[in-house]
Amino acid sequence: MNEKAAAVHQQLEALRDSYRDELPGKIDEVQQALDKINQAGWETTACKTLHRLVHTLAGTSATFKLSAVSQAACKLSDFLKPLVETGEPPGIDQYRYMDGLVEALKQSVNETAEDVPEIKTVDATPLITQTKPEKDRHLIFLVQDDKHLAEVLSVQLGRFGHEIRTFSRPKKFLDALKQELPDAVIIDMIFPEGSLAGVEAVKRMELYVDHHIPTIFISHRDDITVRLQAVRAGGDAYFTKPVDVDALSGKLSGMLEQKTSGPYRIMIVDDSESLSQYYALVLGQAGMKTQISNDPMQALELIEDFNPELILMDIYMPGCSGDELAKIIRQLDRYVDVPIVFVSQERDKAKQLASLMLGGDDFITKPVQDEHLVSSVTSRAQRHRILRSLMTRDSLTGLLNHTRVKNRLENEVARAERQASSFVFAMLDIDNFKSVNDTYGHPTGDKVLKSLSRLLTQRLRKSDVVGRYGGEEFAIILPETTPEQAHRVLDELRMDFAAIMHQHNNEDMKNKSFHVTFSCGIAAFPGYEDATCLNDAADNALYAAKEAGRNTVVLAKD
């Protein structure tokens, strides 16, 4: 080695040493950037900064042949890259994986700084094994040229477990449709291409696609002309700016549930076999699912099983007339809002009105015309679904609300009785939630609630029912589950929730993150008489969990 090369090597060695000394400082920078994101949210600038810091760290340490650091930083940089590009915040599992990567990076720096001779490779495998399969997540196409609004919507809606893909222009959105169809579309009205570009794009979408994709329009305009355009283009909802994100999220959930709920379920109660089959045929061809009952006396039981969204009923039947049956149906709280459409030869308006007073919503006179039947039924069933979902979701978490959960519990009890199957009801309560709110503020408390909701919806099955029962109380119905299985799943969730590092922005506190736990009581059916007893049993088990020291799952003893 000649003199010059030797001198160069010496210089490089000196640089390497001084860089090694700088490493702890670089790690602090990375940690600070990460803290900033946890406080302020995963908006793209903060995320880009973090990615850049880590990317640079990877590159520079590689230049100085500090391979442990470089490898760890590379892994983290690769992990962050897609997050920066999509603007999507990481899910719970990803968060834990990222924490693992950051820890690994810190470790590699510590070891390098102490000049440990061998280069350790870093193992940063994910700590969580199960997530909901990707196809359970709804894919939403967001077409929005306002970058800031797009980010905000993407982050917020992402928290509810949706996968959001953003397009800044209608053309990009239409191109993407050729590859993949979303479950819903959120699109602005106005683009540089034109003040109705959003509408045009949706109209074109309807041409490409053979089924209706739920669509939400966003615009700063609120006049009827524009709203009419939206309706004519097939829009299902319209939000004006500034967008109420919680409301939009609720609407979206409702629309998606509509979608996953499948075809409208129509119950036909008519003593004439041929007529009822005729109605069923007409409605079936229009894409609806039907259930016939020719005996009004049996109709109630069938209604429980079928859970109709609209009941088509003949007025004059032996045994029990249509309007009497309607009255009985309305006695049941669960079905008080299900639309009932009477079909009859009765042409006398006064008598028709009288029937309506008894619980009917509409009247169709025989002979029934196909189109009239279909359009009446469709519009009522559709509106009913929307109303139902508006009434049934908690706006903060997107979970079912208290009333809905209780209804579902009753339904599940009835179903399990008839089918002789078993299920489990669980009640969760966040421990010391009041002190979380007092110490860190209500916005942080809300984040904790959202975080738990997300964990529950992501990890439980599609068939499981998750609801927000009260302030910090959640309820879960696990169909086709044994108490042992339920205990295992919920205990795992308990531990995972406890491990989550929640971030707060309380300036006075040194430690920027905190942990929260929940207590859980579970009760299994069969084992109790009815929904109320089951509910009480789970409640008592929850109480026992609290008494036992919290952060635990207790099974009710029957």
Next chain:
Amino acid sequence: MDSGTLQNILYVEDEPSIQAVAQIALESVGGFNLRICSSGEEALEIAVAFKPDLLLLDVMMPGMDGPATLEALRKLPELTNTPAMFMTAKVQPDEIAHFKSLGALDVIAKPFDPMTVSDLIKSIWISNFN
């Protein structure tokens, strides 16, 4: 422009440690006349006066990144045709093509070997101007 006139290199890189390594690599080893800027903005201020033969730009920087810096430098009449090269960790063929389409001769992969990077730059220079 022939291969003999690669002498002044304007180097834009924000990370001080890399600046130091590049200085050793390009000045001590390569014999070039190097002027280092920590940002695109700084480069815009001093570039014209320095009369660079080559613009060497790191891609990932806070504020103005490499491509943005090149775009801005190219707007200066004296630098419209000055050859440029990017330095980046992204070296997939389509990424290289992308950077070339922005007006760069080629892309230098990071991390670079301080002992050989000057030779690499010289050979890119020669292959483009002969």
